[in-house]
Amino acid sequence: MSLDETVFSPDGLAEGSSTPLYLRLQERIRNAIEAGDLRPSDALPGERDIAQAMSVSRVTVRKALSGLVSAGLLEQRQGSGTFVARKPPMxxxxxxxxxxxxxxxxxxxxxxxxxxxxxxxxxxxxxxxxxxxxxxxxxxxxxxxxxxxxxxxxxxxxxxxxxxxxxxxxxxxxxxxxxxxxxxxxxxxxxxxxxxxxxxxxxxxxxxxxxxxxxxxxxxxxxxxxxxxxxxxxxxxxxxxxxxxxxxxxxxx
Missing domain, CATH: 3.40.1410.10 (Chorismate lyase-like)
Structure with missing residues:
Protein backbone atom coordinates (compact mmCIF):
# COMPACT_ATOMS: atom_id res chain seq x y z
CA MET A 1 0.00 0.00 0.00
CA SER A 2 1.27 3.50 -0.78
CA LEU A 3 1.51 5.91 2.11
CA ASP A 4 -1.50 8.17 2.63
CA GLU A 5 0.17 11.52 3.22
CA THR A 6 -2.88 12.90 5.06
CA VAL A 7 -2.63 10.11 7.66
CA PHE A 8 1.02 9.09 7.75
CA SER A 9 2.76 12.46 7.85
CA PRO A 10 4.76 13.99 10.72
CA ASP A 11 2.79 17.25 10.61
CA GLY A 12 1.51 18.16 14.06
CA LEU A 13 2.37 14.79 15.58
CA ALA A 14 5.20 15.83 17.84
CA GLU A 15 4.29 19.41 18.59
CA GLY A 16 3.30 20.85 21.97
CA SER A 17 1.85 17.84 23.74
CA SER A 18 2.81 15.84 26.81
CA THR A 19 0.81 12.86 25.55
CA PRO A 20 3.09 9.91 24.69
CA LEU A 21 3.96 9.79 21.00
CA TYR A 22 2.51 6.33 20.42
CA LEU A 23 -0.87 7.48 21.79
CA ARG A 24 -0.86 10.46 19.44
CA LEU A 25 -0.13 8.11 16.55
CA GLN A 26 -2.96 5.84 17.70
CA GLU A 27 -5.32 8.81 17.75
CA ARG A 28 -4.22 9.86 14.25
CA ILE A 29 -5.01 6.39 12.85
CA ARG A 30 -8.23 6.09 14.86
CA ASN A 31 -9.49 9.41 13.51
CA ALA A 32 -8.62 8.35 9.96
CA ILE A 33 -10.67 5.17 10.39
CA GLU A 34 -13.64 7.05 11.83
CA ALA A 35 -13.47 9.65 9.04
CA GLY A 36 -13.35 6.97 6.36
CA ASP A 37 -9.86 7.86 5.15
CA LEU A 38 -8.91 4.31 6.12
CA ARG A 39 -11.69 1.88 5.25
CA PRO A 40 -12.46 -1.67 6.44
CA SER A 41 -10.00 -4.21 4.98
CA ASP A 42 -7.57 -1.49 3.85
CA ALA A 43 -3.95 -2.60 4.27
CA LEU A 44 -1.67 -0.35 6.30
CA PRO A 45 1.90 0.31 5.19
CA GLY A 46 4.64 -1.67 6.93
CA GLU A 47 6.04 -0.54 10.27
CA ARG A 48 9.28 0.62 8.69
CA ASP A 49 7.47 2.71 6.06
CA ILE A 50 5.23 4.35 8.67
CA ALA A 51 8.20 5.05 10.95
CA GLN A 52 10.20 6.68 8.15
CA ALA A 53 7.26 8.75 6.87
CA MET A 54 6.33 10.03 10.32
CA SER A 55 9.87 10.42 11.67
CA VAL A 56 9.24 8.13 14.65
CA SER A 57 10.81 4.89 15.81
CA ARG A 58 9.52 1.45 14.79
CA VAL A 59 8.98 0.74 18.49
CA THR A 60 6.54 3.67 18.63
CA VAL A 61 4.72 2.42 15.53
CA ARG A 62 4.56 -1.14 16.83
CA LYS A 63 3.16 0.00 20.19
CA ALA A 64 0.54 2.22 18.51
CA LEU A 65 -0.62 -0.53 16.15
CA SER A 66 -0.72 -3.10 18.94
CA GLY A 67 -3.09 -0.91 20.96
CA LEU A 68 -5.41 -0.49 17.98
CA VAL A 69 -5.39 -4.25 17.35
CA SER A 70 -6.39 -4.84 20.99
CA ALA A 71 -9.17 -2.28 20.59
CA GLY A 72 -10.50 -4.17 17.57
CA LEU A 73 -9.84 -1.36 15.08
CA LEU A 74 -7.00 -3.14 13.31
CA GLU A 75 -6.31 -6.79 12.64
CA GLN A 76 -2.99 -8.48 11.92
CA ARG A 77 -2.94 -11.38 9.48
CA GLN A 78 -0.03 -13.79 9.65
CA GLY A 79 2.26 -13.24 6.69
CA SER A 80 0.05 -10.51 5.18
CA GLY A 81 0.38 -7.43 7.38
CA THR A 82 -1.92 -5.08 9.29
CA PHE A 83 -5.40 -4.21 8.05
CA VAL A 84 -8.29 -2.02 9.12
CA ALA A 85 -10.71 -4.40 10.82
CA ARG A 86 -13.80 -5.42 8.93
CA LYS A 87 -16.99 -4.06 10.44
CA PRO A 88 -19.33 -6.91 11.35
CA PRO A 89 -22.94 -6.54 10.22
CA MET A 90 -25.32 -5.35 12.93
Missing part, protein backbone atom coordinates in the same frame (compact mmCIF):
# COMPACT_ATOMS: atom_id res chain seq x y z
CA UNK A 91 -28.26 -7.71 13.40
CA UNK A 92 -31.48 -6.80 15.18
CA UNK A 93 -32.97 -10.05 16.44
CA UNK A 94 -36.58 -10.21 17.71
CA UNK A 95 -37.08 -12.44 20.73
CA UNK A 96 -40.66 -13.32 19.83
CA UNK A 97 -39.83 -15.50 16.77
CA UNK A 98 -38.21 -18.94 16.64
CA UNK A 99 -35.91 -18.99 13.60
CA UNK A 100 -32.62 -20.57 12.66
CA UNK A 101 -29.39 -18.63 12.20
CA UNK A 102 -29.47 -19.41 8.47
CA UNK A 103 -33.00 -18.04 8.12
CA UNK A 104 -32.21 -14.94 10.18
CA UNK A 105 -29.26 -14.01 7.98
CA UNK A 106 -31.01 -14.89 4.70
CA UNK A 107 -33.86 -12.53 5.58
CA UNK A 108 -31.26 -9.79 5.98
CA UNK A 109 -29.63 -10.54 2.65
CA UNK A 110 -26.46 -11.95 4.22
CA UNK A 111 -24.76 -15.07 2.95
CA UNK A 112 -24.16 -17.62 5.70
CA UNK A 113 -21.37 -20.14 6.03
CA UNK A 114 -20.20 -22.40 8.84
CA UNK A 115 -17.01 -24.02 10.02
CA UNK A 116 -17.65 -27.31 11.75
CA UNK A 117 -15.83 -27.65 15.06
CA UNK A 118 -17.49 -30.87 16.26
CA UNK A 119 -20.02 -33.41 14.97
CA UNK A 120 -20.47 -36.51 17.08
CA UNK A 121 -22.86 -39.02 18.61
CA UNK A 122 -22.29 -39.60 22.31
CA UNK A 123 -24.00 -40.32 25.61
CA UNK A 124 -25.75 -37.24 26.97
CA UNK A 125 -24.28 -35.19 29.78
CA UNK A 126 -26.15 -34.50 33.00
CA UNK A 127 -27.13 -31.01 31.85
CA UNK A 128 -28.27 -32.28 28.46
CA UNK A 129 -30.34 -35.05 30.01
CA UNK A 130 -32.14 -32.53 32.23
CA UNK A 131 -32.95 -30.10 29.41
CA UNK A 132 -33.89 -32.79 26.89
CA UNK A 133 -35.77 -35.09 29.30
CA UNK A 134 -33.40 -38.00 28.61
CA UNK A 135 -31.92 -40.77 30.72
CA UNK A 136 -28.13 -40.93 31.24
CA UNK A 137 -27.99 -43.93 28.87
CA UNK A 138 -29.57 -42.01 25.97
CA UNK A 139 -27.44 -40.85 23.06
CA UNK A 140 -27.39 -37.37 21.55
CA UNK A 141 -25.96 -35.70 18.46
CA UNK A 142 -23.71 -32.73 19.19
CA UNK A 143 -23.16 -30.12 16.51
CA UNK A 144 -20.66 -27.37 17.32
CA UNK A 145 -19.85 -24.81 14.67
CA UNK A 146 -18.61 -21.31 14.04
CA UNK A 147 -21.28 -19.32 12.19
CA UNK A 148 -20.40 -16.60 9.65
CA UNK A 149 -22.54 -13.93 7.98
CA UNK A 150 -21.10 -11.98 5.09
CA UNK A 151 -17.73 -13.61 5.78
CA UNK A 152 -17.59 -12.30 9.38
CA UNK A 153 -17.61 -14.72 12.36
CA UNK A 154 -20.80 -14.00 14.30
CA UNK A 155 -21.47 -16.83 16.74
CA UNK A 156 -20.23 -20.09 18.24
CA UNK A 157 -23.09 -22.55 18.48
CA UNK A 158 -23.35 -25.95 20.18
CA UNK A 159 -26.63 -27.74 19.43
CA UNK A 160 -27.53 -31.01 21.11
CA UNK A 161 -30.29 -33.17 19.59
CA UNK A 162 -31.61 -36.49 20.93
CA UNK A 163 -30.29 -39.26 18.70
CA UNK A 164 -33.84 -40.51 18.10
CA UNK A 165 -34.63 -37.23 16.28
CA UNK A 166 -31.35 -36.89 14.38
CA UNK A 167 -29.69 -40.18 13.51
CA UNK A 168 -26.68 -38.82 11.65
CA UNK A 169 -25.07 -35.46 12.54
CA UNK A 170 -23.38 -35.45 9.12
CA UNK A 171 -26.85 -34.94 7.59
CA UNK A 172 -26.77 -31.30 8.74
CA UNK A 173 -24.99 -29.23 6.10
CA UNK A 174 -26.43 -25.75 6.66
CA UNK A 175 -29.74 -25.43 8.52
CA UNK A 176 -30.40 -27.81 11.41
CA UNK A 177 -34.07 -26.80 11.50
CA UNK A 178 -34.50 -27.67 7.82
CA UNK A 179 -33.18 -31.19 8.49
CA UNK A 180 -35.44 -31.61 11.53
CA UNK A 181 -38.47 -30.38 9.61
CA UNK A 182 -37.76 -32.78 6.73
CA UNK A 183 -37.67 -35.64 9.26
CA UNK A 184 -40.98 -34.56 10.80
CA UNK A 185 -39.49 -33.10 13.98
CA UNK A 186 -39.92 -29.37 13.44
CA UNK A 187 -39.56 -27.22 16.59
CA UNK A 188 -42.59 -25.00 17.15
CA UNK A 189 -41.67 -23.10 20.31
CA UNK A 190 -38.67 -22.49 22.54
CA UNK A 191 -37.59 -21.16 25.90
CA UNK A 192 -34.50 -18.97 25.72
CA UNK A 193 -32.26 -17.54 28.41
CA UNK A 194 -29.83 -14.68 27.74
CA UNK A 195 -26.94 -13.64 29.93
CA UNK A 196 -23.66 -11.73 29.65
CA UNK A 197 -20.32 -13.52 29.45
CA UNK A 198 -16.69 -12.89 28.59
CA UNK A 199 -14.85 -14.99 26.04
CA UNK A 200 -11.90 -17.21 26.81
CA UNK A 201 -8.84 -16.97 24.61
CA UNK A 202 -9.75 -19.92 22.36
CA UNK A 203 -13.35 -18.79 21.75
CA UNK A 204 -12.23 -15.19 21.27
CA UNK A 205 -9.80 -16.34 18.58
CA UNK A 206 -12.64 -18.13 16.77
CA UNK A 207 -14.78 -14.98 16.79
CA UNK A 208 -11.82 -12.77 15.86
CA UNK A 209 -12.16 -10.50 18.90
CA UNK A 210 -9.80 -9.78 21.82
CA UNK A 211 -9.76 -12.28 24.71
CA UNK A 212 -12.18 -11.26 27.45
CA UNK A 213 -14.56 -9.54 25.01
CA UNK A 214 -18.19 -9.32 26.10
CA UNK A 215 -20.63 -11.66 24.38
CA UNK A 216 -24.27 -12.66 24.66
CA UNK A 217 -24.54 -16.16 26.07
CA UNK A 218 -27.78 -17.84 25.01
CA UNK A 219 -29.28 -21.16 26.10
CA UNK A 220 -32.35 -22.34 24.21
CA UNK A 221 -34.55 -25.41 24.56
CA UNK A 222 -36.86 -25.99 21.59
CA UNK A 223 -39.97 -28.16 21.66
CA UNK A 224 -42.07 -30.19 19.26
CA UNK A 225 -45.82 -29.72 18.93
CA UNK A 226 -46.13 -32.71 21.31
CA UNK A 227 -44.25 -30.66 23.94
CA UNK A 228 -41.20 -32.93 23.78
CA UNK A 229 -37.82 -31.13 23.84
CA UNK A 230 -36.01 -31.60 20.53
CA UNK A 231 -33.04 -29.23 20.79
CA UNK A 232 -30.77 -27.80 23.48
CA UNK A 233 -28.47 -25.11 22.13
CA UNK A 234 -25.79 -23.04 23.82
CA UNK A 235 -24.38 -20.12 21.84
CA UNK A 236 -22.03 -17.19 22.16
CA UNK A 237 -23.00 -14.19 20.02
CA UNK A 238 -20.62 -11.31 19.48
CA UNK A 239 -21.73 -8.38 21.58
CA UNK A 240 -20.81 -5.90 18.84
CA UNK A 241 -23.07 -7.52 16.22
CA UNK A 242 -26.39 -8.32 17.89
CA UNK A 243 -29.25 -6.29 19.31
CA UNK A 244 -32.02 -8.47 20.75
CA UNK A 245 -35.41 -6.78 20.69
CA UNK A 246 -38.59 -7.73 22.55
CA UNK A 247 -42.04 -6.17 22.18
CA UNK A 248 -43.76 -5.65 25.52
CA UNK A 249 -47.40 -4.95 26.28
CA UNK A 250 -48.68 -3.25 29.39
CA UNK A 251 -50.47 -5.79 31.57
CA UNK A 252 -54.12 -5.22 32.44
CA UNK A 253 -55.21 -4.96 36.06
Missing amino acids: VEQPLSRLTSFSEDMRLRGLETTSRWLQREVSLCSTKESIHLALSPQDKVCRLRRLRFAGGVPMAIELATIPHKYLGDPEAVRTSLYAVLEAAGFKPVRALQRLSAANLTGSDAALLDVPAGSAVLSIERVSYLATNQPVEFTRSFYRGDTYDFVAELNLGQD
Whole structure:
Protein backbone atom coordinates (compact mmCIF):
# COMPACT_ATOMS: atom_id res chain seq x y z
CA MET A 1 0.00 0.00 0.00
CA SER A 2 1.27 3.50 -0.78
CA LEU A 3 1.51 5.91 2.11
CA ASP A 4 -1.50 8.17 2.63
CA GLU A 5 0.17 11.52 3.22
CA THR A 6 -2.88 12.90 5.06
CA VAL A 7 -2.63 10.11 7.66
CA PHE A 8 1.02 9.09 7.75
CA SER A 9 2.76 12.46 7.85
CA PRO A 10 4.76 13.99 10.72
CA ASP A 11 2.79 17.25 10.61
CA GLY A 12 1.51 18.16 14.06
CA LEU A 13 2.37 14.79 15.58
CA ALA A 14 5.20 15.83 17.84
CA GLU A 15 4.29 19.41 18.59
CA GLY A 16 3.30 20.85 21.97
CA SER A 17 1.85 17.84 23.74
CA SER A 18 2.81 15.84 26.81
CA THR A 19 0.81 12.86 25.55
CA PRO A 20 3.09 9.91 24.69
CA LEU A 21 3.96 9.79 21.00
CA TYR A 22 2.51 6.33 20.42
CA LEU A 23 -0.87 7.48 21.79
CA ARG A 24 -0.86 10.46 19.44
CA LEU A 25 -0.13 8.11 16.55
CA GLN A 26 -2.96 5.84 17.70
CA GLU A 27 -5.32 8.81 17.75
CA ARG A 28 -4.22 9.86 14.25
CA ILE A 29 -5.01 6.39 12.85
CA ARG A 30 -8.23 6.09 14.86
CA ASN A 31 -9.49 9.41 13.51
CA ALA A 32 -8.62 8.35 9.96
CA ILE A 33 -10.67 5.17 10.39
CA GLU A 34 -13.64 7.05 11.83
CA ALA A 35 -13.47 9.65 9.04
CA GLY A 36 -13.35 6.97 6.36
CA ASP A 37 -9.86 7.86 5.15
CA LEU A 38 -8.91 4.31 6.12
CA ARG A 39 -11.69 1.88 5.25
CA PRO A 40 -12.46 -1.67 6.44
CA SER A 41 -10.00 -4.21 4.98
CA ASP A 42 -7.57 -1.49 3.85
CA ALA A 43 -3.95 -2.60 4.27
CA LEU A 44 -1.67 -0.35 6.30
CA PRO A 45 1.90 0.31 5.19
CA GLY A 46 4.64 -1.67 6.93
CA GLU A 47 6.04 -0.54 10.27
CA ARG A 48 9.28 0.62 8.69
CA ASP A 49 7.47 2.71 6.06
CA ILE A 50 5.23 4.35 8.67
CA ALA A 51 8.20 5.05 10.95
CA GLN A 52 10.20 6.68 8.15
CA ALA A 53 7.26 8.75 6.87
CA MET A 54 6.33 10.03 10.32
CA SER A 55 9.87 10.42 11.67
CA VAL A 56 9.24 8.13 14.65
CA SER A 57 10.81 4.89 15.81
CA ARG A 58 9.52 1.45 14.79
CA VAL A 59 8.98 0.74 18.49
CA THR A 60 6.54 3.67 18.63
CA VAL A 61 4.72 2.42 15.53
CA ARG A 62 4.56 -1.14 16.83
CA LYS A 63 3.16 0.00 20.19
CA ALA A 64 0.54 2.22 18.51
CA LEU A 65 -0.62 -0.53 16.15
CA SER A 66 -0.72 -3.10 18.94
CA GLY A 67 -3.09 -0.91 20.96
CA LEU A 68 -5.41 -0.49 17.98
CA VAL A 69 -5.39 -4.25 17.35
CA SER A 70 -6.39 -4.84 20.99
CA ALA A 71 -9.17 -2.28 20.59
CA GLY A 72 -10.50 -4.17 17.57
CA LEU A 73 -9.84 -1.36 15.08
CA LEU A 74 -7.00 -3.14 13.31
CA GLU A 75 -6.31 -6.79 12.64
CA GLN A 76 -2.99 -8.48 11.92
CA ARG A 77 -2.94 -11.38 9.48
CA GLN A 78 -0.03 -13.79 9.65
CA GLY A 79 2.26 -13.24 6.69
CA SER A 80 0.05 -10.51 5.18
CA GLY A 81 0.38 -7.43 7.38
CA THR A 82 -1.92 -5.08 9.29
CA PHE A 83 -5.40 -4.21 8.05
CA VAL A 84 -8.29 -2.02 9.12
CA ALA A 85 -10.71 -4.40 10.82
CA ARG A 86 -13.80 -5.42 8.93
CA LYS A 87 -16.99 -4.06 10.44
CA PRO A 88 -19.33 -6.91 11.35
CA PRO A 89 -22.94 -6.54 10.22
CA MET A 90 -25.32 -5.35 12.93
CA VAL A 91 -28.26 -7.71 13.40
CA GLU A 92 -31.48 -6.80 15.18
CA GLN A 93 -32.97 -10.05 16.44
CA PRO A 94 -36.58 -10.21 17.71
CA LEU A 95 -37.08 -12.44 20.73
CA SER A 96 -40.66 -13.32 19.83
CA ARG A 97 -39.83 -15.50 16.77
CA LEU A 98 -38.21 -18.94 16.64
CA THR A 99 -35.91 -18.99 13.60
CA SER A 100 -32.62 -20.57 12.66
CA PHE A 101 -29.39 -18.63 12.20
CA SER A 102 -29.47 -19.41 8.47
CA GLU A 103 -33.00 -18.04 8.12
CA ASP A 104 -32.21 -14.94 10.18
CA MET A 105 -29.26 -14.01 7.98
CA ARG A 106 -31.01 -14.89 4.70
CA LEU A 107 -33.86 -12.53 5.58
CA ARG A 108 -31.26 -9.79 5.98
CA GLY A 109 -29.63 -10.54 2.65
CA LEU A 110 -26.46 -11.95 4.22
CA GLU A 111 -24.76 -15.07 2.95
CA THR A 112 -24.16 -17.62 5.70
CA THR A 113 -21.37 -20.14 6.03
CA SER A 114 -20.20 -22.40 8.84
CA ARG A 115 -17.01 -24.02 10.02
CA TRP A 116 -17.65 -27.31 11.75
CA LEU A 117 -15.83 -27.65 15.06
CA GLN A 118 -17.49 -30.87 16.26
CA ARG A 119 -20.02 -33.41 14.97
CA GLU A 120 -20.47 -36.51 17.08
CA VAL A 121 -22.86 -39.02 18.61
CA SER A 122 -22.29 -39.60 22.31
CA LEU A 123 -24.00 -40.32 25.61
CA CYS A 124 -25.75 -37.24 26.97
CA SER A 125 -24.28 -35.19 29.78
CA THR A 126 -26.15 -34.50 33.00
CA LYS A 127 -27.13 -31.01 31.85
CA GLU A 128 -28.27 -32.28 28.46
CA SER A 129 -30.34 -35.05 30.01
CA ILE A 130 -32.14 -32.53 32.23
CA HIS A 131 -32.95 -30.10 29.41
CA LEU A 132 -33.89 -32.79 26.89
CA ALA A 133 -35.77 -35.09 29.30
CA LEU A 134 -33.40 -38.00 28.61
CA SER A 135 -31.92 -40.77 30.72
CA PRO A 136 -28.13 -40.93 31.24
CA GLN A 137 -27.99 -43.93 28.87
CA ASP A 138 -29.57 -42.01 25.97
CA LYS A 139 -27.44 -40.85 23.06
CA VAL A 140 -27.39 -37.37 21.55
CA CYS A 141 -25.96 -35.70 18.46
CA ARG A 142 -23.71 -32.73 19.19
CA LEU A 143 -23.16 -30.12 16.51
CA ARG A 144 -20.66 -27.37 17.32
CA ARG A 145 -19.85 -24.81 14.67
CA LEU A 146 -18.61 -21.31 14.04
CA ARG A 147 -21.28 -19.32 12.19
CA PHE A 148 -20.40 -16.60 9.65
CA ALA A 149 -22.54 -13.93 7.98
CA GLY A 150 -21.10 -11.98 5.09
CA GLY A 151 -17.73 -13.61 5.78
CA VAL A 152 -17.59 -12.30 9.38
CA PRO A 153 -17.61 -14.72 12.36
CA MET A 154 -20.80 -14.00 14.30
CA ALA A 155 -21.47 -16.83 16.74
CA ILE A 156 -20.23 -20.09 18.24
CA GLU A 157 -23.09 -22.55 18.48
CA LEU A 158 -23.35 -25.95 20.18
CA ALA A 159 -26.63 -27.74 19.43
CA THR A 160 -27.53 -31.01 21.11
CA ILE A 161 -30.29 -33.17 19.59
CA PRO A 162 -31.61 -36.49 20.93
CA HIS A 163 -30.29 -39.26 18.70
CA LYS A 164 -33.84 -40.51 18.10
CA TYR A 165 -34.63 -37.23 16.28
CA LEU A 166 -31.35 -36.89 14.38
CA GLY A 167 -29.69 -40.18 13.51
CA ASP A 168 -26.68 -38.82 11.65
CA PRO A 169 -25.07 -35.46 12.54
CA GLU A 170 -23.38 -35.45 9.12
CA ALA A 171 -26.85 -34.94 7.59
CA VAL A 172 -26.77 -31.30 8.74
CA ARG A 173 -24.99 -29.23 6.10
CA THR A 174 -26.43 -25.75 6.66
CA SER A 175 -29.74 -25.43 8.52
CA LEU A 176 -30.40 -27.81 11.41
CA TYR A 177 -34.07 -26.80 11.50
CA ALA A 178 -34.50 -27.67 7.82
CA VAL A 179 -33.18 -31.19 8.49
CA LEU A 180 -35.44 -31.61 11.53
CA GLU A 181 -38.47 -30.38 9.61
CA ALA A 182 -37.76 -32.78 6.73
CA ALA A 183 -37.67 -35.64 9.26
CA GLY A 184 -40.98 -34.56 10.80
CA PHE A 185 -39.49 -33.10 13.98
CA LYS A 186 -39.92 -29.37 13.44
CA PRO A 187 -39.56 -27.22 16.59
CA VAL A 188 -42.59 -25.00 17.15
CA ARG A 189 -41.67 -23.10 20.31
CA ALA A 190 -38.67 -22.49 22.54
CA LEU A 191 -37.59 -21.16 25.90
CA GLN A 192 -34.50 -18.97 25.72
CA ARG A 193 -32.26 -17.54 28.41
CA LEU A 194 -29.83 -14.68 27.74
CA SER A 195 -26.94 -13.64 29.93
CA ALA A 196 -23.66 -11.73 29.65
CA ALA A 197 -20.32 -13.52 29.45
CA ASN A 198 -16.69 -12.89 28.59
CA LEU A 199 -14.85 -14.99 26.04
CA THR A 200 -11.90 -17.21 26.81
CA GLY A 201 -8.84 -16.97 24.61
CA SER A 202 -9.75 -19.92 22.36
CA ASP A 203 -13.35 -18.79 21.75
CA ALA A 204 -12.23 -15.19 21.27
CA ALA A 205 -9.80 -16.34 18.58
CA LEU A 206 -12.64 -18.13 16.77
CA LEU A 207 -14.78 -14.98 16.79
CA ASP A 208 -11.82 -12.77 15.86
CA VAL A 209 -12.16 -10.50 18.90
CA PRO A 210 -9.80 -9.78 21.82
CA ALA A 211 -9.76 -12.28 24.71
CA GLY A 212 -12.18 -11.26 27.45
CA SER A 213 -14.56 -9.54 25.01
CA ALA A 214 -18.19 -9.32 26.10
CA VAL A 215 -20.63 -11.66 24.38
CA LEU A 216 -24.27 -12.66 24.66
CA SER A 217 -24.54 -16.16 26.07
CA ILE A 218 -27.78 -17.84 25.01
CA GLU A 219 -29.28 -21.16 26.10
CA ARG A 220 -32.35 -22.34 24.21
CA VAL A 221 -34.55 -25.41 24.56
CA SER A 222 -36.86 -25.99 21.59
CA TYR A 223 -39.97 -28.16 21.66
CA LEU A 224 -42.07 -30.19 19.26
CA ALA A 225 -45.82 -29.72 18.93
CA THR A 226 -46.13 -32.71 21.31
CA ASN A 227 -44.25 -30.66 23.94
CA GLN A 228 -41.20 -32.93 23.78
CA PRO A 229 -37.82 -31.13 23.84
CA VAL A 230 -36.01 -31.60 20.53
CA GLU A 231 -33.04 -29.23 20.79
CA PHE A 232 -30.77 -27.80 23.48
CA THR A 233 -28.47 -25.11 22.13
CA ARG A 234 -25.79 -23.04 23.82
CA SER A 235 -24.38 -20.12 21.84
CA PHE A 236 -22.03 -17.19 22.16
CA TYR A 237 -23.00 -14.19 20.02
CA ARG A 238 -20.62 -11.31 19.48
CA GLY A 239 -21.73 -8.38 21.58
CA ASP A 240 -20.81 -5.90 18.84
CA THR A 241 -23.07 -7.52 16.22
CA TYR A 242 -26.39 -8.32 17.89
CA ASP A 243 -29.25 -6.29 19.31
CA PHE A 244 -32.02 -8.47 20.75
CA VAL A 245 -35.41 -6.78 20.69
CA ALA A 246 -38.59 -7.73 22.55
CA GLU A 247 -42.04 -6.17 22.18
CA LEU A 248 -43.76 -5.65 25.52
CA ASN A 249 -47.40 -4.95 26.28
CA LEU A 250 -48.68 -3.25 29.39
CA GLY A 251 -50.47 -5.79 31.57
CA GLN A 252 -54.12 -5.22 32.44
CA ASP A 253 -55.21 -4.96 36.06
